[in-house]
Amino acid sequence: MTTVPRKAALTPEVIQLDAPSLSQLVDEIAADGHGLVMLMGKGGVGKTTLAAAVAVQLAHRGLSVHLTTSDPAAHLVETLHGTLEHLTVSRIDPHEVTERYRAQVLESKGATLDAQGRALLEEDLRSPCTEEIAVFQAFSRVIREAGKKFVVMDTAPTGHTLLLLDATGAYHRDIARQMEGANLHFTTPMMQLQDPTQTKVLLVTLAETTPVLEAANLQADLRRAGIEPWAWIINNSVAAASLTAPVTSPLLRQRAHNELREIESVATRHARRYALVPLLQDEPVGVDRLLQLAANGAT
Ligand SMILES: Nc1ncnc2c1ncn2[C@@H]1O[C@H](COP(=O)(O)OP(=O)(O)O)[C@@H](O)[C@H]1O
Numbered sequence: 001m002t003t004v005p006r007k008a009a010l011t012p013e014v015i016q017l018d019a020p021s022l023s024q025l026v027d028e029i030a031a032d033g034h035g036l037v038m039l040m041g042k043g044g045v046g047k048t049t050l051a052a053a054v055a056v057q058l059a060h061r062g063l064s065v066h067l068t069t070s071d072p073a074a075h076l077v078e079t080l081h082g083t084l085e086h087l088t089v090s091r092i093d094p095h096e097v098t099e100r101y102r103a104q105v106l107e108s109k110g111a112t113l114d115a116q117g118r119a120l121l122e123e124d125l126r127s128p129c130t131e132e133i134a135v136f137q138a139f140s141r142v143i144r145e146a147g148k149k150f151v152v153m154d155t156a157p158t159g160h161t162l163l164l165l166d167a168t169g170a171y172h173r174d175i176a177r178q179m180e181g182a183n184l185h186f187t188t189p190m191m192q193l194q195d196p197t198q199t200k201v202l203l204v205t206l207a208e209t210t211p212v213l214e215a216a217n218l219q220a221d222l223r224r225a226g227i228e229p230w231a232w233i234i235n236n237s238v239a240a241a242s243l244t245a246p247v248t249s250p251l252l253r254q255r256a257h258n259e260l261r262e263i264e265s266v267a268t269r270h271a272r273r274y275a276l277v278p279l280l281q282d283e284p285v286g287v288d289r290l291l292q293l294a295a296n297g298a299t
């Protein structure tokens with residue numbers, strides 16, 4: 001009935017790919033000797049995994065690294081804990097730091113207020129922004145360390161990250177206003193995030209249409225905040241995986257083939273630099289498997 005060459009359509013030609021690996025990106029990061037590395041992107045794209053992978057690879061090169069996360073699902077942190085020289089791991093519990101921040105503000109600002117003022121302040125502190133500010137305050141302490149070692153930061157999903165940037169921007173304007181005319185030198189966390197010599201933002205995405213668009217939108221938001229993402233990481237690539245372990249399932253072969261267009265678009269249109277990370281068969285947990293993410297078979 002049909003003359004369409006179905007078999008040919010379902011089994012595309014051999015994948016040709018020459019994309020940079022995560023290990024090549026880490027080489028460039030390592031060359032700076034210290035700095036803040038922030039992983040950003042939608043939930044589920046692999047931020048936590050790749051933050052751990054970058055940290056492990058830096059530590060593997062003999063560099064001091066602090067890996068920190070505010071992700072409540074911090075199983076990786078536990079897997080890594082104490083397993084590698086040069087690597088320290090910390091976890092910021094959003095709930096805990098928020099409670100501490102609330103108590104602090106009520107004690108300081110609240111002390112001079114009457115009952116009505118206190119009630120208003122308490123309501124203010126119940127807004128979702130409070131958590132972002134509190135988490136950011138906790139992060140700021142860690143950021144300061146990035147002047148002498150590497151700090152790799154696993155951020156919460158995109159929406160939260162933007163709130164966090166808002167909080168950071170508001171804080172920056174506040175400080176700038178207070179410092180006006182005082183002729184004092186000051187650095188806010190926002191200035192640190194905007195300074196490419198101090199901070200590298202790595203945007204994590206997948207080689208699929210919607211995730212690439214979402215990452216491009218996040219990149220636009222970051223640029224509006226004066227932050228230029230340093231690189232993109234395309235995670236979970238079947239095309240990259242197929243270079244080392246041949247893919248036989250027609251479905252996966254098709255997926256690998258479809259990825260090529262997205263990889264091309266990231267490489268040529270969106271990213272200043274990028275890396276391609278293969279989809280691993282086993283969940284990349286633990287130092288050994290995290291190191292496997294470094295190579296992509298293309299190089
Ligand atoms: N390259 C990969 N190959 C296989 N599984 C992966 C890969 N990257 C991430 N994963 C798995 O995908 C899930 C989501 O990753 P995670 O790092 O928690 O994402 P995020 O922090 O962005 O929400 C986890 O179970 C993780 O182990």
Ligand SMILES: [Mg+2]
Binds near residue numbers: 044154
């Ligand atoms: Mg995560």
